Amino acid sequence: MRTPPTSARHLLALALVALALPIGGCGTTHPPPLEAKAFAEARSFPYFRLYWAGPTFLGKPLAAVDGMKSYSAGVGDSVYYGDCVNGKGLLGGGGSCLLPLQVSTVIYGLHSNSALGPQRNALIRGVPATIYDEEHSIELYSGRLAIDVFSDTPAEALAATSKLLPINAPGGATEKLPPPVYCPGLSGPIPAHLQTVMNALPGRPCQKAQAALAATERLAKLAERFQGSDAQSQALTKMMSMVRLQAAVLSYADVFLMLTVLFLVLAAFALLMKRPQPQAGATGH
Secondary structure (H helix, E strand, O other): OOOHHHHHHHHHHHHHHHHHHHHHOOOOOOOOOOHHHHHHHHHOOOOOEEEEEOOOOOOOOEEOOOOOOEEOOOEEEEEEEEOOOOOHHHOOOOOOOOEEEEEEEEOOOOEEEEEOOOOOEEEEOEEEEEEEEOEEEEEEEEOOOEEEEEOOHHHHHHHHHHEEEEEEOOOOOOOOOOOOOOOOOOOOOOOHHHHHHHOOOOOOOOHHHHHHHHHHHHHHHHHHHOOOOOOHHHHHHHHHHHHHHHHHHHHHHHHHHHHHHHHHHHHHHHHHHOOOOOOOOOOOO
């Protein structure tokens, strides 16, 4: 789940203020205490680890949680902090102010971050992350999830990442987050230390993603050589033939390697064998 750029959020917030004033003076109120049932729903959320920043964040109380009732697979589940909202709405909160902090957790869907606008990539809590929206928003990649932190200041957005911990599973804010099982679609320059971490992800997802991309590009180039509506099919058949040929060559290479190793082992045993001693009393002619 992603919010619009900061300037757009501020314009929208001002529009909400203008609509709220004629109706009831000031639309900003202190939120009621979070219902125990809503908090219990978050603690028992069953689909994945749901992250939060604790009961309070920099003095701001937990104002609302989505829980099961408001869960959407497309945008995930969120927790909200602040003292001037009375319900969830546009940009995560109602009333006449922006929520100071929103943390959303969603199952990661493969995408490119180029649509996020100006951004920079970083390593936060031991996992890849993207900082965007004039550094008011940070997306961290962990496990099979994306954790989005939205805040009204860059400093608080970064501070919130150091407080993240699962609300429905064991874990602490001082621990590194679990590494992603996928290759995040980062856009723009990737620092060397971050690239090292991505290359070492369990299961080598980034290397597999690069291989898949190279295969797709190769297939597209082959399709350009063929004519007709079945050009893609002909290109795929050609690529399969190339793969079989390469597999056969690699198989022969493996067989010759095994024979070479076997020959060297037998040669070493031959050198270690003792020559037979001549029998006693034997005479030569």
